[in-house]
Amino acid sequence: MRTVSHSQSTSRVDAVRARAEKAVFTGLLALPERIQRMLAGRPVVRDGQTLATETQLTLRLQKVSGLPPVETLPIVPQGRDALLHQSLLAGGSLPIGATRDLEAAGLPARLYTPRGLRPGTPSGLLVFLHGGGFIYGDLDSHDAPCRLLAERAGVRVLSIEYRLAPEDVFPAAHDDCVAAYRWAVEHAAELDADPARLAVGGDSAGGNLAAWVAIEAAREGLPCAFQLLVYPTVDAHHATESARLFAAGFFLTKQFMDLASDTYIPADADLDDPRLSPILAELPDGLAPAYLCTAGFDPLRDEGEAYARKLADAGVPVEMKRFPDQIHGFLNIVGVGRTSRSAVEEIAAALRRGLAGRVTGPDATASTPA
Structure with missing residues (x-):
């Protein structure tokens, strides 16, 4: 009987998670602008400029994901890995x-x-x-x-x-x-x-x-x-x-x-x-x-x-x-x-x-x- 190591199992779970994350992210940013606006919230206006709706939605998704900002991670290797993933x-x-x-x-x-x-x-x-x-x-x-x-x-x-x-x-x-x-x-x-x-x-x-x-x-x-x-x-x-x-x-x-x-x-x-x-x-x-x-x-x-x-x-x-x-x-x-x-x-x-x-x-x- 073939056994699966802990590292192999973790790798597979990570791969599934990455595919799911990509599918959700890509799908949300493909939605019509009016639906994205509903999800993103009120327009962000600063210095006479309005932030793109899909960009506002992306920032909101990043915030609710619970993932720590890159700048709070050790640069090597966690920060570099996180930025590459993004x-x-x-x-x-x-x-x-x-x-x-x-x-x-x-x-x-x-x-x-x-x-x-x-x-x-x-x-x-x-x-x-x-x-x-x-x-x-x-x-x-x-x-x-x-x-x-x-x-x-x-x-x-x-x-x-x-x-x-x-x-x-x-x-x-x-x-x-x-x-x-x-x-x-x-x-x-x-x-x-x-x-x-x-x-x-x-x-x-x-x-x-x-x-x-x-x-x-x-x-x-x-x-x-x-x-x-x-x-x-x-x-x-x-x-x-x-x-x-x-x-x-x-x-x-x-x-x-x-x-x-x-x-x-x-x-x-x-x-x-x-x-x-x-x-x-x-x-x-x-x-x-x-x-x-x-x-x-x-x-x-x-x-x-x-x-x-x-x-x-x-x-x-x-x-x-x-x-x-x-x-x-x-x-x-x-x-x-x-x-x-x-x-x-x-x-x-x-x-x-x-x-x-x-x-x-x-x-x-x-x-x-x-």
């Missing part, structure tokens, strides 16, 4: 032409090729740097948005898994990402990338890293045609009105940001270091055109928009977009619901335009709500 649940399974795992400057990397491109056909390439506060995130946590960006923009995407804190503190992630971008430039031919259409991009902490890589590329004379900055953290002080307004209750919290800063940034580091605070950087000539988007209900909103204005004031072509009904992290919500995916599809369209040389600007305030 990302996979929201990302779903999206189609892609092909993926290939490789190493870039000694770092784990994944190359995404959309279905419309054949091997050997040069295309634009986005070097993508994931978010996660410099302490969370990996190739798998951002697999879904990388697939969508590649497919919708019609370009290849090279996702980089850089070192994280607490194992490796500042400036490890920054050094890794600059090295990975240099590697992509040097190996453009084997990546089937057009050297004239290389871009760097990322979300949140990855947006900070992407902004810094773009600055370093301009200083070193490396080709960089475009930078894609999704709700980037660009000011390590976080002393803005949006940081106060949205300090709690909208996924990214002040507690999370404090944990990330205290873990990645050594006590003796200078928060004015332009790597940590690109908004204080002296911008070099030849800086790549940019698309920078923010979320209305995001503590990082105001600093991101201030950086867009800084780029514009320096004469950098920049397209600024605020998604007023979204929260931080919407880039990962592409496998369920409607509004977040629609926003990410707009970002992919901006990437397509950017690598085709069509970037609006330099007026960064044109798309920013008053």
